[in-house]
Structure formats: C-alpha cells, structure tokens
Amino acid sequence: MIEVDGTEDLEFKWGKKRGIGGKKRDVQFYESFTFDGVDYALYDNVYLYKEDEPLPYLGKLIKIWENADKSKKVKVLWFFRPEEISNYLVDGLAHPNEIFLASGDGVGLSNVNPLEAIIGKCNVVCISKDSRNPQPSERDIQMADFVFYRTFDVGLCIIFDKIDEKIAGTEAKFIFNLPNFSVDDKNARENAIETNGRVSLTKPNSSEDQIPEDDRQEQKPVVAENLAPNDRQENGFNYKSTSDVKVSSVKPNISQREKLISGVLTDSVGQAKRDDRQESTYGNKTGFSGNIKENANSSVEKIGHANQVKIDEKLKSIKDTSELDERPYKKAKLDGSVKVSNDKESSRHPTDPCRTAKNCSNKLKIDDKLTKLTNCKTPAMPPNNGKRTGEKAVEVTRMPVSDRSNWFGEIPWEERMQDAHEQGKLVLFQNLDPAYTSADVEDIVWTAFKKTCRAKVLQRTAYSSSHSVQAFAIFDTREVAKDVITKLDKGCLLLPNQRPLVVCIPNPCFSRKQSTFAGHLIVDKLKSLREMKEAVSTSHCSQPNTLEYDMAMEWCLLAETSNQSWKKLYEQQWKEIKRVKANFKSK
Amino acid sequence: MGSAEQDEYAAFKEKVRRTVFMDNLSPIVTESVMRTALDQYGTVKSVEFLPNYLEPQNMPRCALVEMEKEKQAEVVISTLSELPFMMSGMPRPVRARAAVPEMFGDRPRKPGRHLHVHWLDPSDPNFEVANKLKQLVKKHSTENAVMLKHQLEKEEKLAKQQGETLKANYKKYEMLDTLMADGTVRRLARRYNFRISDDSGPSTFH
Numbered sequence: 001m002i003e004v005d006g007t008e009d010l011e012f013k014w015g016k017k018r019g020i021g022g023k024k025r026d027v028q029f030y031e032s033f034t035f036d037g038v039d040y041a042l043y044d045n046v047y048l049y050k051e052d053e054p055l056p057y058l059g060k061l062i063k064i065w066e067n068a069d070k071s072k073k074v075k076v077l078w079f080f081r082p083e084e085i086s087n088y089l090v091d092g093l094a095h096p097n098e099i100f101l102a103s104g105d106g107v108g109l110s111n112v113n114p115l116e117a118i119i120g121k122c123n124v125v126c127i128s129k130d131s132r133n134p135q136p137s138e139r140d141i142q143m144a145d146f147v148f149y150r151t152f153d154v155g156l157c158i159i160f161d162k163i164d165e166k167i168a169g170t171e172a173k174f175i176f177n178l179p180n181f182s183v184d185d186k187n188a189r190e191n192a193i194e195t196n197g198r199v200s201l202t203k204p205n206s207s208e209d210q211i212p213e214d215d216r217q218e219q220k221p222v223v224a225e226n227l228a229p230n231d232r233q234e235n236g237f238n239y240k241s242t243s244d245v246k247v248s249s250v251k252p253n254i255s256q257r258e259k260l261i262s263g264v265l266t267d268s269v270g271q272a273k274r275d276d277r278q279e280s281t282y283g284n285k286t287g288f289s290g291n292i293k294e295n296a297n298s299s300v301e302k303i304g305h306a307n308q309v310k311i312d313e314k315l316k317s318i319k320d321t322s323e324l325d326e327r328p329y330k331k332a333k334l335d336g337s338v339k340v341s342n343d344k345e346s347s348r349h350p351t352d353p354c355r356t357a358k359n360c361s362n363k364l365k366i367d368d369k370l371t372k373l374t375n376c377k378t379p380a381m382p383p384n385n386g387k388r389t390g391e392k393a394v395e396v397t398r399m400p401v402s403d404r405s406n407w408f409g410e411i412p413w414e415e416r417m418q419d420a421h422e423q424g425k426l427v428l429f430q431n432l433d434p435a436y437t438s439a440d441v442e443d444i445v446w447t448a449f450k451k452t453c454r455a456k457v458l459q460r461t462a463y464s465s466s467h468s469v470q471a472f473a474i475f476d477t478r479e480v481a482k483d484v485i486t487k488l489d490k491g492c493l494l495l496p497n498q499r500p501l502v503v504c505i506p507n508p509c510f511s512r513k514q515s516t517f518a519g520h521l522i523v524d525k526l527k528s529l530r531e532m533k534e535a536v537s538t539s540h541c542s543q544p545n546t547l548e549y550d551m552a553m554e555w556c557l558l559a560e561t562s563n564q565s566w567k568k569l570y571e572q573q574w575k576e577i578k579r580v581k582a583n584f585k586s587k
Numbered sequence: 588m589g590s591a592e593q594d595e596y597a598a599f600k601e602k603v604r605r606t607v608f609m610d611n612l613s614p615i616v617t618e619s620v621m622r623t624a625l626d627q628y629g630t631v632k633s634v635e636f637l638p639n640y641l642e643p644q645n646m647p648r649c650a651l652v653e654m655e656k657e658k659q660a661e662v663v664i665s666t667l668s669e670l671p672f673m674m675s676g677m678p679r680p681v682r683a684r685a686a687v688p689e690m691f692g693d694r695p696r697k698p699g700r701h702l703h704v705h706w707l708d709p710s711d712p713n714f715e716v717a718n719k720l721k722q723l724v725k726k727h728s729t730e731n732a733v734m735l736k737h738q739l740e741k742e743e744k745l746a747k748q749q750g751e752t753l754k755a756n757y758k759k760y761e762m763l764d765t766l767m768a769d770g771t772v773r774r775l776a777r778r779y780n781f782r783i784s785d786d787s788g789p790s791t792f793h
Contacts, residue, residue, distance in 0.1 A: 414638065428641075431724045434689050437696050448704050459637050460689040461649050462610040462682075463735060465727070469689060472640075492707035492717040500717040501704075502724045508640035540673055547756060551749050552671035552680045558745055559611070559682060562738050569734055573727045580723055583716045 010036040010116070014066070018042075026068035033064060033072075038121055040064075043174040045124040045146075048076065048117045055081070058099060058122055058146065062110065062170045072115035077168045078102040079124065080152050088157055095127070099146045101175065103160065103167045104153030110168045124148060126177045130163060133176035140181070142466070143571065413456055416474060421508060424478035427485060428506035429471045431499050432457070441471045444501075448493050451480050463566055467574055468499070472506065498581050595695045599688070604657045605632075606686035607664055610649035616674050624674055625652055628666065629659025637690070642735060647679075651686055660685070679746070 015032025032041040040046065042064060047056035059076035066072050080100040082093055102109045125136045128149035141147055151160050151167065163172050420426040429441060436444075441455035455473040460466070475481040487493075488503040495501055609621075618634045625631050632653040639646060654660045664683045666672070671680030688694055707714045766772050776782070 417640070430728060431721075435697055437694050439696055444704055448706070458641070459691065460687065461637055461639075461642070462608075462684075463731075463738070465731065466689075468724070470641075491709070492714055492721070493704055494707055494713075494717060495704055498717075498720070500707075500721050500724075502721045504725070506641060547753070548673070549671065551753075552673070554745060554749065555611075555679045556671065558741060562741070565738075566734065569730065573723075573730070576723055576727075577720065580716060580719050583719075584713050 012036070012072070012115075015039070015041070018064075021065070022068070024068070028066045030064045030066070033115070035115065035118060040118065040121065043170070043178075045079070045122045046076070046118050047120045047122050048113060049119045050117075056119060058124070059110075060101070060124075060170075060175075061118075062168060062174075064115070073112050074115050074118065075110055075112050077110045077170060078108060079146070079148065085152050085159070088152070088159055090159075094149070095141075095147050097144065097146045098150075099124070099148045100150050100152040100159065101148055101163075101167065102154050103151035103164065104155040106155035108154040122146065125181070126175070128161075128163060128176065130176065132163075132172060134179050134181065136177060136181070143574075416454070417456075417472060417508065420474040421506075425475045425481045426506060426508075427473050427475070427481050428504050429455070429473055430502040430504065431468045431495075432471055432501070433495065433497060433499060434460070434466060434469050436469065436471075438471065441473060444495065445473060445484070448501075449484055449487070451475060451484065453480075465570055465573070467570065467577065472508075498584050592696065596697055599691075599695050601657075602653060603686050603688050603691070605655070605660050606651050606653045606691075607660050608649065608651055608684045608686040608690055609667075609681055610647060610684075611679060611681050612648040612650060612674065613679075614648055616648065616650075620674060621650060621652060624672075625654070625663060628654070628663045630655040646735070646739065651690060 011034070013034040014030055015034065016030065018029040018031045021027045021029055030042075032039065034040070040061065042061055045058065045060050048059055049056055057076075058079035058081070060079070061074050062077045063075035064073075078101075080102060082089055082098060082100070085100060123143070123145040125140050125144035125147050126133050126149060127136060127141060127147045129135075130149075136144070136147075149161070151163060152158075153160055163175055165172050167175055417426060432441065436457060438455045438457045441457060442453055445451060445453050445455070453473045453475045455471050457469055457471040458464070460469065475484065485503050485505070488501055493501045607625075612621075618636075621634045622631045632655055634653075635651045637649045637651065639648070652663075654663065664685060667681065667683040672683075673679075674681050707717055
C-alpha cells in the first residue's frame with residue numbers, strides 16, 4: 001500500500017467497495033480509498049481545499065463514490081468554525097479548538113465535492129457527554145486538532161447541544177467517536193489486533209452494511225431520538241501500538257528514507273508529498289495491521305537504527321523551523337504569516353494570528369519533521385497496566401516521616417538547593433509523570449534505594465513539556481547521590497506507565513540578575529520624561545489605534561507561532577516515546 | 588487519612604481554577620505591580636513568581652496569580668487574550684492562561700493513587716527498551732533546550748526590529764513636530780494654497 005515513488009502525481013487507489021447505485025446502476029460506492037498516500041474511510045474527518053480561501057474547510061465524509069465517467073466524488077457533511085457562525089454563538093466556546101457539526105436542513109449542511117479537493121485528514125474528537133459517545137481522555141482532547149459536541153442547524157440557524165438520531169442521513173453513531181479512537185484506550189489495542197486486511201470497516205459497521213441508495217441526492221435528515229453509541233470509522237487500530245495517532249506533516253524526501261527502512265509501514269510516506277498543513281488524524285486503519293505482523297520483527301530493528309539517524313537530523317530540522325519564510329506549498333495558497341502581518345484591518349484579535357500562525361507553522365513542519373520515525377507502525381502489544389506484573393514490582397511506600405521532619409527545618413528550598421549543588425548532593429530526576437508531587441518523588445526514592453531525600457518537582461511553565469516533569473532531589477551526602485546516579489544509569493528503574501527514571505546532574509542557575517528583557521522598548525529621548533518613569537510601574541491595556549498595539553500584535557503572533565512549534569515538538573516527542581514504549585513486552 | 592486527603596485535594600483543585608498563569612513578564616515586574624494591575628479585575632489573593640533554575644536567564648518571567656473567585660480569573664484570561672495588556676513597559680504584552688495543577692510547586696498528593704516501581708533485570712528484554720527510552724528522554728531535553736534558545740533568539744530579533752521601527756517612526760514624528768512648530772508647514776501651505784487646521788500636530792509615540 002505504500003507508494004514509494006516520488007512523483008508529483010497524487011496517487012489514488014480505491015479501497016473497499018460498498019455497493020452499486022445510481023439510476024443506471026453505474027455508480028460504485030466505496031468505504032475507503034487511498035489518496036496521495038493517506039488512507040481515508042467513510043466518516044473520516046477531512047480538510048478540503050477551496051480556491052482562494054485561507055483556511056481549509058472541515059468536513060466529514062459521508063459518502064464516497066465513483067461515477068460512470070470515472071469521476072470520483074465525496075459527499076461531505078460540514079463542520080463550522082466558530083468564526084463562521086459567530087453571530088449565533090451566544091455562549092462562547094467550550095474549548096479553544098471547538099467546531100460545530102452542521103445539522104438540520106438547508107444550504108450549508110453538506111455538499112458533493114470532487115474527491116481531489118481533499119487535502120488531508122483531520123483529528124476531530126467528539127467531547128459530547130452523550131451516553132452514545134465513547135468518552136475521550138484528556139490526552140485525546142489535547143492531541144485533537146479540533147473538538148466538537150454541538151451542532152449548528154443550518155435551517156434554523158441555532159446551535160444545539162444534542163445530537164439527533166441522524167444528521168444528513170448519517171446515523172448518530174458515526175457522528176460520535178468510534179469505539180477505538182482513543183489514544184489511551186487499552187481495550188482498543190486488543191481490537192486492533194483483530195483487524196486485518198485492508199478494510200477499515202471492522203465491527204462498527206456491520207449494521208450499516210447496506211447497499212447504498214440509488215439516488216445521490218442529499219437526503220433529508222431524520223429528526224429523532226438518541227441512538228446507540230457511535231463508532232467513528234477512523235480507527236480500526238489502536239493507538240498505543242501504532243503510536244502515531246497523528247501523522248504530522250513530513251519531509252518530502254521521506255520516501256527515500258523509507259527505502260532505507262524498508263518494511264516499516266507508514267502512511268507518512270505518501271503524505272510526505274502532500275500533507276501540507278495538517279496533522280492528519282488517526283493513522284491508517286486498514287491494511288497495516290496485517291502487514292505489520294509480517295514485518296514486525298524486521299521493522300523493530302530497523303526502527304532502532306533509524307532512530308540514530310533521526311536524532312541528529314531532528315535537532316537540525318528543529319533549528320530550521322526558526323525560519324518563518326514562505327515555503328513552497330503544494331496545493332493551498334496559504335500564506336499565513338504574510339497575510340497577518342500585512343493585514344491590519346481584519347483582525348486585531350490575537351486569536352487570528354493564532355489561527356493563521358497555526359497553519360503557517362503547520363506548513364513549515366512539512367519539511368522539518370522527521371515523522372518517518374514517528375509513523376512507524378509497530379506490532380500491537382497487549383495492554384500494559386500501570387502496575388507492572390513482574391515479580392520485582394514493588395509498591396511505593398511512604399518515606400518514614402520522622403526522617404522527613406529532621407530535614408532542614410526552616411531553610412528555604414533555594415538555599416538548600418544551592419548548598420546541595422555545591423556539595424554535589426543535588427540530582428535532577430527526569431521523565432516523571434506529571435501527576436507526581438514532590439512527596440511522591442521522595443517516596444519513590446525511598447522505596448527504590450532505601451535512601452531519604454528531599455525533592456521538589458519543577459513547576460510547569462509556559463514551555464515545559466506536558467508529557468513529563470522533572471524534579472530536583474537533595475540527598476544526604478554526595479556519595480549517596482553518586483550512588484543513585486550510577487544505579488539509575490546502569491540499571492533501569494521502571495515507574496508506572498513504563499517510564500524509566502532518568503537522572504542527571506543539573507546545572508541550575510541561581511543568579512537573579514536579569515537586566516535585559518526582549519520586547520520592552522523605550523524611546524531614548526523620552527526616557528527622561530516623567531510620564532515614562534511612571535509608565536514603568538503601571539500597566540494598561542493597549543488600544544487598537546496606537547503603534548504600540550501593532551507592535552503588541554506582532555508579539556502575539558510570535559507567541560502563537562512559538563506555541564505551535566512547541567506543541568508540535570512535544571507531539572513529536574510523544575510519538576517517539578510511544579513508539580519505543582510499544583516495544584515493551586509484558587511478562 | 589482518606590477523606591482529609593481528598594478534601595485537601597479538592598481544595599487544591601478549586602484553587603487551581605481560581606488561578607491565572609501569566610507569562611512574558613518583564614523581570615522588573617514586582618508583586619505589587621501585578622496586584623495593582625490585576626486589581627481592576629477582582630481581588631488578588633496571592634502572587635507567586637515561578638522560579639527559573641534550569642532555563643536560560645533572560646527568559647521572561649512567569650507568575651501564578653490567585654484570584655478570589657473563579658469568575659474573576661476567567662475575566663482576566665479573556666480580557667488579556669482580547670486586548671494586549673502591558674505591564675511595566677511596552678509593547679510586549681503579557682499573557683494569561685488558566686492554571687493547571689502542574690504549575691504549582693507544592694501540591695497535595697492526588698488521593699487514591701498507587702505507585703509501583705521495579706528494577707529491571709538486565710537480562711530482561713525490556714531492559715533494552717527501557718534504556719532506549721532513557722536515551723530518548725535525554726535527547727528530548729536537549730531538543731527542548733535548543734528550541735528554547737531559538738525562541739529567545741527570535742524574540743530578541745523581533746524586539747530589535749521593533750526598536751528600529753520605533754526609532755524611525757519617532758524620528759518621523761519628531762520631524763513633523765518641528766516642522767509644525769517652526770512654521771515651515773504653514774509657509775509651505777501658503778505656497779501651495781493648502782489649508783491646514785491649527786491643531787498641534789501628530790501625537791508622539793504613545
């Protein structure tokens with residue numbers, strides 16, 4: 001299924017057939033297809049390109065077919081971005097990435113489009129609390145491109161919370177999350193193993209397996225009651241095993257690299273060429289699982305090797321992203337950054353630079369991301385719980401409290417840290433679960449080493465990783481610290497969720513002098529003015545008609561772009577971690 | 588122990604909801620400045636600056652501001668995301684976000700959680716995997732450091748750029764001012780038969 005050539009033509013291949021329809025019985029309906037290296041299936045959420053529109057449209061594929069004249073069409077049920085229905089959005093957004101599914105009757109519900117308008121898959125998670133909807137985890141929501149739980153009735157122009165039995169002729173179960181969509185869903189992993197063959201439609205769809213209608217007109221939606229839980233078609237796979245929930249955009253020359261790492265199946269290869277903007281969603285459902293098993297062993301070794309290659313390159317590529325200049329863009333004419341900086345009228349809102357910046361940095365990542373690695377599929381592993389089942393698993397016990405109370409009664413942490421650092425007693429633990437507190441760390445050390453320490457978890461700041469946290473720990477003596485470090489480096493202490501504890505000697509900086517701050521400007525001549533002196537101690541909101549406002553906007557834009565870059569970096573790292581983690585075998 | 592822990596945790600969660608995480612703060616911003624600044628949105632209960640031990644020193648500071656009510660926190664966040672808010676200097680605005688538990692230094696343990704650890708035997712096949720993970724973690728932290736450095740560089744670049752634009756603009760305005768003041772403009776206007784109104788000229792950088 002992987003097209004490894006590097007041609008400019010967008011490869012296309014039909015997937016599973018569904019049935020015949022049309023007035024002359026000459027229309028073939030399909031359940032899935034591969035386009036430009038990406039697998040799509042019925043009910044997937046996709047991006048569609050529209051000429052001259054800066055942002056792609058978001059939609060759900062509700063019908064796929066090929067006409068007698070070989071033209072390929074899809075019927076798309078639309079999602080609305082908040083800006084598109086801002087007039088009707090009274091209550092505000094539940095979530096920064098919230099979108100709205102079209103419902104009801106009328107113009108704007110759905111359209112038939114040529115299949116070639118599709119430019120990528122989109123990860124949309126349904127956060128509706130409806131009982132029919134498989135509930136997403138926090139991680140799923142974080143990793144999603146968009147979330148939705150409300151619909152916008154295009155006829156009545158009203159936003160509804162409830163999802164009816166059918167929308168645009170599609171049953172509600174295909175509107176909600178499909179049962180295996182969740183990243184964290186351990187059960188889903190097992191399900192994934194079962195899916196084989198190229199078909200994406202596995203269990204969820206048996207009921208839908210009817211011969212599609214003869215007419216291709218838009219159907220009248222059926223207003224109704226609640227339905228059984230929905231399945232979203234996107235994932236026959238589970239994510240822990242495949243570990244790249246989002247196939248982010250990829251370097252164009254990935255396909256060559258793929259030849260190096262043969263046998264590793266990725267959908268990114270094809271995507272390398274065209275995935276301009278988005279991190280498309282849940283990786284391939286179909287054919288992979290079967291193929292994966294065959295190639296499993298060979299791929300695992302090769303992954304390891306490829307890792308080395310990527311490490312250096314990724315760092316380099318990340319540096320490349322600092323160039324915000326335009327990159328060649330396949331289809332869409334998005335020029336996010338340029339547009340925003342020149343466009344003073346349209347938005348004073350920081351949120352708009354945010355949006356375009358998001359697309360902009362998405363665009364950049366095409367060439368930079370070494371997602372080849374992250375897209376490697378590894379064999380599905382049986383679920384691992386937080387508790388290790390190995391015989392050596394030890395439950396973490398609390399550190400003896402008496403020890404704790406003896407410690408450095410009143411000296412503030414910073415002083416303690418400084419002293420400890422000078423005496424070599426300070427270590428830095430990494431790769432801790434974000435939920436751990438300082439006390440947890442101390443307990444873990446006690447359980448594992450039978451040594452007491454004082455720990456402090458580093459607070460998360462604007463840019464720190466959300467996958468894991470670090471913690472400082474001060475030990476009794478330098479020898480103890482050294483001992484702990486050696487033990488952890490040579491051996492492996494596994495925390496729940498397969499996190500090995502990593503340790504290093506930190507180099508903390510304690511000086512508080514910080515005289516420069518990028519971004520605050522003073523006009524020299526005005527420095528002496530009394531107003532300026534006062535201005536330093538005051539604060540205010542900037543009004544849109546000043547120069548200061550424009551400059552502030554530039555800062556906002558910069559901030560948003562860097563947010564996006566960080567987000568991508570962390571996602572990529574997360575994927576890498578998951579991939580390696582997938583190699584864990586349970587006993 | 589159970590319910591006391593749970594209460595503590597619940598109280599903590601509530602506090603988190605009431606707290607705003609602000610960053611892009613200049614180093615000269617002090618607690619009192621923050622309090623005065625945010626007082627207009629509600630009562631500020633406490634301000635805590637986040638210490639920065641491992642990141643480069645010219646990173647902008649961050650702080651956690653605890654408001655009295657959750658609604659007040661929301662108002663702060665929404666206002667600051669609509670209009671750029673300047674503190675102790677311009678034009679770099681400060682940012683406000685909802686706080687998450689991980690941002691707090693001393694947080695109570697989440698009740699009901701159990702931890703297990705175990706040492707992996709080197710002969711265990713998972714040992715290799717775990718080692719790989721360790722390497723990955725280290726690699727990631729270097730990546731993060733590089734990324735951070737880049738970001739700072741970008742920020743400085745922007746600041747420099749803006750500084751120059753500002754200077755240029757200021758010069759322009761100054762020039763216009765002087766022209767207005769010394770009558771050149773009026774003379775030129777008469778020459779070209781223009782009509783000018785008699786206000787005092789464009790405002791300076793505000």
